Amino acid sequence: MSDHLFPVSVLxxxxxxxxxxxxxxxxxxxxxxxxxxxxxxxxxxxxxxVVMVHDLDFLRHPERTQREIRRDYxxxxxxxxxxxxxxxxxxxxxxxxxxxxxxxxxxxxxVCPPGTPEWRDPVxxxxxxxGYALFMGTLEPRKNVDGLLEAYGRLLARRPNVPKLxxxxxxxxxxxxxxxxxxxxxxxxxxEYLGYVSEHDRHRVYADARLLVxxxxxxxFGMPVLEAMSLGIPVIAASRGALPELVGDAGILIFPxxxxxxxxxxxxxxxDDSLAETIGRRGLERSRRFQWRHTAQAVHEAFQxxxxxxxxxx
Numbered sequence: 001m002s003d004h005l006f007p008v009s010v011l012x013x014x015x016x017x018x019x020x021x022x023x024x025x026x027x028x029x030x031x032x033x034x035x036x037x038x039x040x041x042x043x044x045x046x047x048x049x050v051v052m053v054h055d056l057d058f059l060r061h062p063e064r065t066q067r068e069i070r071r072d073y074x075x076x077x078x079x080x081x082x083x084x085x086x087x088x089x090x091x092x093x094x095x096x097x098x099x100x101x102x103x104x105x106x107x108x109x110x111v112c113p114p115g116t117p118e119w120r121d122p123v124x125x126x127x128x129x130x131g132y133a134l135f136m137g138t139l140e141p142r143k144n145v146d147g148l149l150e151a152y153g154r155l156l157a158r159r160p161n162v163p164k165l166x167x168x169x170x171x172x173x174x175x176x177x178x179x180x181x182x183x184x185x186x187x188x189x190x191x192e193y194l195g196y197v198s199e200h201d202r203h204r205v206y207a208d209a210r211l212l213v214x215x216x217x218x219x220x221f222g223m224p225v226l227e228a229m230s231l232g233i234p235v236i237a238a239s240r241g242a243l244p245e246l247v248g249d250a251g252i253l254i255f256p257x258x259x260x261x262x263x264x265x266x267x268x269x270x271x272d273d274s275l276a277e278t279i280g281r282r283g284l285e286r287s288r289r290f291q292w293r294h295t296a297q298a299v300h301e302a303f304q305x306x307x308x309x310x311x312x313x314x
Contacts, residue, residue, distance in 0.1 A: 009068065016072045019043040032307040039077040039102075041084060048310035050303060051081055052088045055220030055241070056097050057142055064140060064172075078102045085306035088112050088299060090221035091242035097220075110302040114223065115292030116230040119203045132164040133266060134209035134233075136197070136224035137216070139179075140172035144215040144238070144256045149181055149191070151215075151262035156190055163270060168194040168205055206231050211269050211276065214238065215256045222246050226290055229283030234276045236265045250282035 014020055022043045023034055034047040041049050058065050058073040065073070081087050081102045087109045089095045095109045133152070137143050145167070152165045171179065171193075182191040197205050206212070212228035212235050219241040226246060228235050235251035237243040244253055252269065254261040269276050 012068060012072075015043055016040050016076060023047070032310075033303045035303070039073060039081055041080045048085045048303075048306035049083065050086045050088060050306050051084045053077070053081065053094060053098050053102070053220075054090060055094055055218060056101055057218055057220075059101060060218070061142065064142060064174075084108070085309055086110050086302045088302055090114060091245055093242035093245055094220045110298060112295050112298040112302070113290055114221065114226070115290050115295050116287050117203070117227055118292070119230070131208050131210035132166045132192075133270070134205065134212050134228075135165070135167045135169070135214065136202075136205070136212060136227070137169045137214065138172050139167065139169055139175035141174055142216060142218050144217055145175070145178050147256055147259055147262060148213060148215050149178060149187065151259040151266065152191065153186055154259060155263050155266055156186060159267070159270075162190075162266075163210055165191045166194060166205075166209070167191065168197045168202075170196045202227070203231075206233055209233050211236060211266075213262070213266065214243065215254060215262055216240065216243065217256050219243050225251070226287055229287040232280040232284040234269050234279040235283055236262070236269060247283075248286055250286040251279055 019041070020043055022045045024030060024045050031044065031047040034042040034044040034049050036042045036049075036051045039051050039053045041051060058069055058077070062070045062074050081098060081104050084104075085108065087098055087104050089098055089109060089111055090113050092111055095106070095111050098104050098109050099106050135145070135148060139145050155162050167182075179193060181187055182193060194205070206228055209228070212224060212233050214222060214224055214235070214237045216222070216238050217240055219238070222237065222241070222243045225235050225237055225243065229250060235247060237247050237251055237253060238256040239253040240256055247253060252265045254265045269279065
């Protein structure tokens with residue numbers, strides 16, 4: 001492993017568009033595997049190439065992405081992924097997406113789900129009866145923040161004493177209308193925006209929550225769901241993307257397009273402590289299936305297979 005500092009924008013443009021300079025030229029070393037943590041290849045003279053695809057939102061909604069991603073990913077992701085020896089993905093859902101939309105043979109796609117957080121101060125088995133309803137994630141259209149606020153507003157009209165809704169995460173460029181909405185009636189005083197929460201503070205934000213709600217239209221995995229389940233926090237999640245695969249029977253699935261579906265799920269969990277505890281226990285148990293050692297082993301095997309295939313072709 002080697003660290004070298006270069007202007008990121010310049011290097012990315014050269015790597016993505018020109019496929020130059022090679023990592024060997026930059027670092028003056030040889031490698032068995034060149035791993036890119038995104039869909040575009042690292043230029044290399046000798047190494048096997050492995051890429052990672054988290055989701056394909058950059059294909060469906062390039063307007064939601066950063067300028068550099070919007071410029072390069074939609075055009076280049078497919079050809080680059082097809083040239084890679086292996087494509088690492090976080091879920092079976094994303095694996096199918098990569099096969100269907102990027103044209104990668106299934107045998108070259110490796111599913112490596114992330115593991116549960118190694119909280120420094122874990123509180124397993126704690127099932128909150130107070131606290132707040134928590135949304136954790138970037139405030140962007142894909143996360144269906146608009147639908148969540150609509151649903152919470154309806155629930156608040158029916159149950160004025162409903163627990164507070166807390167939004168935690170970086171505000172995307174489209175977030176201002178939602179931030180304006182929570183600053184005026186009927187949501188003012190009932191919805192709190194924390195901004196980005198560091199990894200150090202995230203544990204306590206989860207642990208003090210009564211439930212997590214993630215009504216996204218699209219998720220390649222859904223890390224906030226796994227983080228919440230690892231602390232026994234009941235989960236409400238969308239029946240879209242990889243979320244059903246992650247949640248299984250350990251949470252309540254909703255239709256993200258239907259605000260009343262979100263209202264009903266929030267009302268059920270907030271009204272029924274027994275149900276909340278059951279869901280929390282199921283989530284805690286399910287989260288134990290996701291271990292970082294399994295992730296590391298799967299990634300290592302993918303690297304080894306890629307390197308072996310490259311060696312055999314020489």
